[in-house]
Amino acid sequence: MEKIIDENKQGEALILDQKDGNTKKLFIESYGCQMNFSDSEIVASILSNQGYNTTQNLEEADLVLVNTCSIRDKAEQTVRKRLKYYDKIKDKNPSMKVGVLGCMAERLKTKFLEEEKIVDLVVGPDAYKDLPNLLADVEEGKDAINVILSKEETYGDISPVRLNSNGVSAFVSITRGCDNMCTFCVVPFTRGRERSRDPQSIIEEVNDLWDKGYKEVTLLGQNVDSYLWYGGGLKKDFEKASDLQKATAVNFAKLLELCAKAQPKMRFRFSTSNPQDMTLDVIETMAKFENICNYIHLPVQSGSNRILKEMNR
Structure with missing residues (x-):
């Protein structure tokens, strides 16, 4: 089945059905991983309630948002070129506001506002609910930046709009952040420590999609196999949980089972997996339910123990 929202659509302006009564125009494009594209759906949902409809026509946009990636230098350079282009567009449309979202915003923080002066607002991955307040700050001529990383935020209470949706397949975010601290990866520093979403809200979103x-x-996350819900909070704090919390905790295999049982006719995939966290119970759950696809997105690992050690993998 074709997936319209995926990382192959780099830089494509995302669009959704127009909401009656909304008069402002939002131009939003995404770079990087599937999580960024999923986050853009959350952002569009938040701003839809603030009077914004999405557009693919940059010339008519009141607000331009770029959801960015910091994994590779090439991705950042692409974003910088786009921001310079938007800066020229602003010469023709001075009222247009430009914002940077995502990992690049988290990594560079105030540099965009204070040094390069090419954007109006900077918003990290855990601060999208603050967008209405930040836009108000922009209108008042204030610096608009929020790059605070959260120990709790999973956006489980936000019902994402489906941008450019094919009406067949959709992403459902189940975790945010990562604890692995691989030496080559910026994710723990731009998306924070790992926390999992309440399984009940995941099932509710799955049912709604059906x-x-x-x-x-x-099912989407930086490392889905390490999903662990014990009532909220960071995964690294699980050892401090009560005996009851530990006894009733939901791991990834259990979450897969809950999803498969909730909608037996719906197909389920997941991405991305880490070999060190892939457990036998996940494989057994996949074998048990026909509606869980026999497919694992598992990045190839180095065959060298020395390299793995240097990578902290």
Whole structure:
């Protein structure tokens, strides 16, 4: 099944059905991983309630947002070129506001506002709910920046709009952040420590997607296999949890089972996996339920123990 929202659509302006009564125009494009594209759906949902409809026409945009990636230098250079282009567009449309979202915003923080002076607002991955306040700050001529990383935020209470949706497949975010601290990776520093989303909110979103006609869901996270819900909080704090919390905790294998049982006719995938966290119970759950696809997105690992050690893998 074709997936319209995926990392192959780098820089493509995302669009959704127009909401009656909204008069402002949002131009939003995404770079990087699937999580960024999923986050853009959350951002569009938040701003839809603030009077914004998405557009693919940059010339008519009141607000331009770029959801950015910091994994590779090439991705950052691409974003910088786009921001310079938007700066020229602003010469023709001075009222247009430009914002940077995502990992690049988290990594460079105030540099965009104070040194380069090419954007109006800077918003990290855990601060999207603050967008209405930040936009108000921009209108008042104040610096608009929020790059605070959260120990709790999973956006589980936000019902994402489905941008450019094919109406068949959709992403459902289940974790945010990462604890692995691989020496080559910036994710723990730009997306924070790992925390998992309440399984009940995940099931509710899955059920809602089925009711809307979707046939396939991809459970999404930086490292889905380390999903662990014990009532909220960081995964690294699980050892401090009560005996009851530990006894009733939901790991990734259990979450897969809950999803498969909730919608037996819906197909389920997941991405991305880490070999050190892939457990046998996940494989057994995949074998048990026919609606869990026999597919694992597992990055190839180095065959050298020395390299793995240097990578902290």
